[in-house]
Amino acid sequence: MSPAARASGTPTSGQVVPSGLTSKRLASKQVSGKSHRRWSIKDVAQRAGVSVGTVSNVLNRPSLVAAGTRARVEAAITELGFVRHGAARQLRAGTSRAVGAIVLDISNPFFTDVARGIEDRLAEDDYILVLASSDERVDKERRYLHLLEEQGVQGVLLSPADADLSWLEPTRERGTSIVLLDRPAPDDTLCSVAVNDVTGGELAATHLIELGHKRIGFVNGSTKIRQCADRRKGVRNALKKAKLPITTSLVEVTVNALNASGGEEALERLLSLADPVTAILCANDLTALGVLRGLRRNNIEVPDQMAVVGYDDVEFASVLTTPLTSVRQPRYQIGRAAADLLLDEASSAGHVHKQIWFEPELVVRESSGPHRRPL
Amino acid sequence: MSPAARASGTPTSGQVVPSGLTSKRLASKQVSGKSHRRWSIKDVAQRAGVSVGTVSNVLNRPSLVAAGTRARVEAAITELGFVRHGAARQLRAGTSRAVGAIVLDISNPFFTDVARGIEDRLAEDDYILVLASSDERVDKERRYLHLLEEQGVQGVLLSPADADLSWLEPTRERGTSIVLLDRPAPDDTLCSVAVNDVTGGELAATHLIELGHKRIGFVNGSTKIRQCADRRKGVRNALKKAKLPITTSLVEVTVNALNASGGEEALERLLSLADPVTAILCANDLTALGVLRGLRRNNIEVPDQMAVVGYDDVEFASVLTTPLTSVRQPRYQIGRAAADLLLDEASSAGHVHKQIWFEPELVVRESSGPHRRPL
DNA sequence: TCGAGGATCTGAAACCTTTCAACAGGCTCG
DNA sequence: CGAGCCTGTTGAAAGGTTTCAGATCCTCGA
Numbered sequence: 001m002s003p004a005a006r007a008s009g010t011p012t013s014g015q016v017v018p019s020g021l022t023s024k025r026l027a028s029k030q031v032s033g034k035s036h037r038r039w040s041i042k043d044v045a046q047r048a049g050v051s052v053g054t055v056s057n058v059l060n061r062p063s064l065v066a067a068g069t070r071a072r073v074e075a076a077i078t079e080l081g082f083v084r085h086g087a088a089r090q091l092r093a094g095t096s097r098a099v100g101a102i103v104l105d106i107s108n109p110f111f112t113d114v115a116r117g118i119e120d121r122l123a124e125d126d127y128i129l130v131l132a133s134s135d136e137r138v139d140k141e142r143r144y145l146h147l148l149e150e151q152g153v154q155g156v157l158l159s160p161a162d163a164d165l166s167w168l169e170p171t172r173e174r175g176t177s178i179v180l181l182d183r184p185a186p187d188d189t190l191c192s193v194a195v196n197d198v199t200g201g202e203l204a205a206t207h208l209i210e211l212g213h214k215r216i217g218f219v220n221g222s223t224k225i226r227q228c229a230d231r232r233k234g235v236r237n238a239l240k241k242a243k244l245p246i247t248t249s250l251v252e253v254t255v256n257a258l259n260a261s262g263g264e265e266a267l268e269r270l271l272s273l274a275d276p277v278t279a280i281l282c283a284n285d286l287t288a289l290g291v292l293r294g295l296r297r298n299n300i301e302v303p304d305q306m307a308v309v310g311y312d313d314v315e316f317a318s319v320l321t322t323p324l325t326s327v328r329q330p331r332y333q334i335g336r337a338a339a340d341l342l343l344d345e346a347s348s349a350g351h352v353h354k355q356i357w358f359e360p361e362l363v364v365r366e367s368s369g370p371h372r373r374p375l
Numbered sequence: 376m377s378p379a380a381r382a383s384g385t386p387t388s389g390q391v392v393p394s395g396l397t398s399k400r401l402a403s404k405q406v407s408g409k410s411h412r413r414w415s416i417k418d419v420a421q422r423a424g425v426s427v428g429t430v431s432n433v434l435n436r437p438s439l440v441a442a443g444t445r446a447r448v449e450a451a452i453t454e455l456g457f458v459r460h461g462a463a464r465q466l467r468a469g470t471s472r473a474v475g476a477i478v479l480d481i482s483n484p485f486f487t488d489v490a491r492g493i494e495d496r497l498a499e500d501d502y503i504l505v506l507a508s509s510d511e512r513v514d515k516e517r518r519y520l521h522l523l524e525e526q527g528v529q530g531v532l533l534s535p536a537d538a539d540l541s542w543l544e545p546t547r548e549r550g551t552s553i554v555l556l557d558r559p560a561p562d563d564t565l566c567s568v569a570v571n572d573v574t575g576g577e578l579a580a581t582h583l584i585e586l587g588h589k590r591i592g593f594v595n596g597s598t599k600i601r602q603c604a605d606r607r608k609g610v611r612n613a614l615k616k617a618k619l620p621i622t623t624s625l626v627e628v629t630v631n632a633l634n635a636s637g638g639e640e641a642l643e644r645l646l647s648l649a650d651p652v653t654a655i656l657c658a659n660d661l662t663a664l665g666v667l668r669g670l671r672r673n674n675i676e677v678p679d680q681m682a683v684v685g686y687d688d689v690e691f692a693s694v695l696t697t698p699l700t701s702v703r704q705p706r707y708q709i710g711r712a713a714a715d716l717l718l719d720e721a722s723s724a725g726h727v728h729k730q731i732w733f734e735p736e737l738v739v740r741e742s743s744g745p746h747r748r749p750l
Numbered sequence: 751t752c753g754a755g756g757a758t759c760t761g762a763a764a765c766c767t768t769t770c771a772a773c774a775g776g777c778t779c780g
Numbered sequence: 781c782g783a784g785c786c787t788g789t790t791g792a793a794a795g796g797t798t799t800c801a802g803a804t805c806c807t808c809g810a
Contacts, residue, residue: 413766415765415767416766416767428769435768459766460765462765463765464766464767466765466766466767467768468768
């Protein structure tokens, strides 16, 4: 197209400034030269010898256009390299092909997989994902919501940083749908997708109980965190159902940080008990990893002397020296389901808000087994 | 605002359909009721008793507006809950506040961290990130680029699936900047950010050589993959510099899949050698994990009987039973740098294309040490 | 032969913002 | 006291698309 284009087809625009340049003006032209204005629908119409309305029809309702005309228009489009101006389309049609997601932290593997689920579902409907991390900060969350609303996204998938959701209301009233991610909706005016952490805790504990364990250590984070509180509830449910006395069968250890060193510290405390536990349940895989590491250092065999169960089923759980039994959350599916709800809410007239609960799944590996040898 | 709003401030719109409804029309209104049209700048102007031009000035060039007027307009904006119509703004102003990124797979931890770097840098300038995964498929890549271009993003950060980049040219000519991610630009008409994998391979191998190893196993993927080829080149460079004969000092094993089981298979082959190696270098941490696992099963001690080095420094490398020595890539920084280049290219007139190379870093942990005991 | 109705196409209005020339006052300086 | 300047403000044009009422042309049945 440009006369300077090389035959080979390699990129030609935006060359580096020739060293001897004097004119600033010229330099800037050379360097980032936005060559020509984009072609508009008008240019296409002219080239195809039809009206703009017809071009628009080819783009949006091709069945209304006679085959011959359509072909001519399509030819003009490709010849010109015409690209629809999304903003203009959105301005007039009032609807965009973008969906926003605000998660706590996109570098957290949980949200990474969720994001992937969202993206795949959106792609099926030719939507595009605008992704943001709130870092659990309400101010960032709001700022992003505002930016997304300005952008005119169809809706927002939100993993809220805070319990209070009333601030979402103005945005919703203005027509931006919101679906809660990894958090149950407080009432039925909102869609949500969450995982049942109570079941998760119960699954893990029941597994250990069925293996014959009667004294179980539970390494958990602060119960101020909903997930931790729920998992604890599940663990206690399991004991209750098995008619095991909670006071003697459950040893709860709360750690500040649910990571490997937190796990090691918790293990210290559990090993120093007069009446030791035979199994340890961790609220998270990293913590379980710390526990495993500590056990190895103390020459305690897993699972024969101590059974260990984690939570999250992170990528490496299965490839550890002693593969870790863990609770898996259907992360990808969560994302897909949430995107699905949003698209439904945004497009279908008869949308009814839904709260979707996913059930976690226990993945049994070598780290858990019956107690065979005392410490 | 709505008369039905409850005093508590909890969400009220979008209630579930009352069961007895007969009119479909009514139902849809009740269910997803986009209550009223968004307020426009005109409404704000009217309410503040000024012209639309003034409101626009308050929004975009507040210094031009007298303090009193500005206050009145701002009051009107908050009272009405006015949100700028981004599409209209973009249509008229010709510029959007979004940047696209197309990566190979957002659920891959490498790109996850890169994405985070991008996002953080963009947030500083109030830009927003549109993220897409190509799954290494050229068709998805192109489809997404087209969607992003329609959206009118300022530019696209692209981690290309294919060697051929000529197809990017039309998009660039139309004014969408492109910065290559994790891939060096073929020439200086394009910005790029990449990591020097040759250095990475060299670092790892040199480390082992300095520990006294004279016979090293190298578990690598196909050299058709640029990263693998480059790392191999680096390893060979290190041997050359140390004046070690490549034929006898280096045992190369190629695996189909760079994962844990690939590592275990490779280890089998390395252990069956007549003249065994004393150190194993893996092109990737998962592979190293498989190697470690196999070594443990064979009761071979790490690092005394066998040193192991990985590549990538994944999250769990440091928390393994034997913490893994690995090569770390500055992933977050890569993302930041790429976003930085893009913003510069998109905004500054005197932009000069740059190729940025990041150097990887060796993180030494317990899995590597001098050879102390024969197998 | 005429009218109805279908298929196809047209052209202008509308969407909401930004931009900019022009204008209104008020002030300073000569 | 008038010219010139500065500060604020205005109003209309422009940007690219979609939508929709209407215009044309054909075909078919009466």
